[in-house]
Amino acid sequence: MGSNAFEASCAEGGGHHRLCGMCGDWEGTTRVWFEPGQPPAMELPQRGTIRAIAGGRFLLHEYEAGEGDQASSGAAIYGLHLDERAYESAWVDSFHTGTSVMYSTAPAEGEAFSVxxxxxxxxxxPRWGWRTELVQPSDDELVVTMYNVPPQGAEAKAVETSYRRVGAARD
Known part of the structure; x- marks a missing residue:
């Protein structure tokens, strides 16, 4: 990837420009489902920070949810691989991923980040699938939704964090 391609991606309307719009401090609610079609098994407060790293090439999302026995924390790196025209992420979480790193990717289609x-x-x-989607309905809202995909079944919502921005956007 040449510097011109990255600079174009950082310009208004470019993929990296859209990603960097997620930078800032966030708080909201995380809901967790264990069974499709059932009410959420947990609903927890969550705070997170998203910041640009590596000169704006990637985002680092660090967060903490819940309290006491239900407390968890995690981090994800989100990126747009320009040469491959793909979104990519690496995610770790004290509740969901155990001691593994969840690597995810998908073609960059449309404006929603989905891997x-x-x-x-x-x-x-057999391995199970996992899909993560980040949607920013407005400058001050961010929804992170994760779907579980059984080997022989339809995907089902597993985690949804509805954030609202606290403080100004930042790089």
Whole structure:
């Protein structure tokens, strides 16, 4: 990727420009589902910070949710791979990913950041899919939705964090 391609992506309307619009401090609510079609099993407060790293090439999302026995924390790196025309992420979380890193990628289609990864069931069975989507309905709203995809079934919402911006946007 040449510097001209990255500079163009950082310009108004470019992919990196859209990603950097997510930078800032956020707070909201995370809901977690364990069974499709059932009410959320948990609803927790969450605070997060998203900042640009590596000269604006990537975003780092660090967050903490819940309190006491339900407390969790995590971090994700989000990127737009210009040469591959793909979104990419690496995610770790003290509740969901255990000691593994969830690597995800997908073609960069449209304006929503959406990636797919997979994880093992811990018993040697077929891998399960996981899709993560970031949508920013307005400058001061961000929704991070994660879907579980069983090997032989339809995807189901597993986690949804609805954020509202606290403080000004930042790089």
């Amino acid at each position: 797919r990864g997979s994880y093992g069931d811990g018993r040697g069975g």
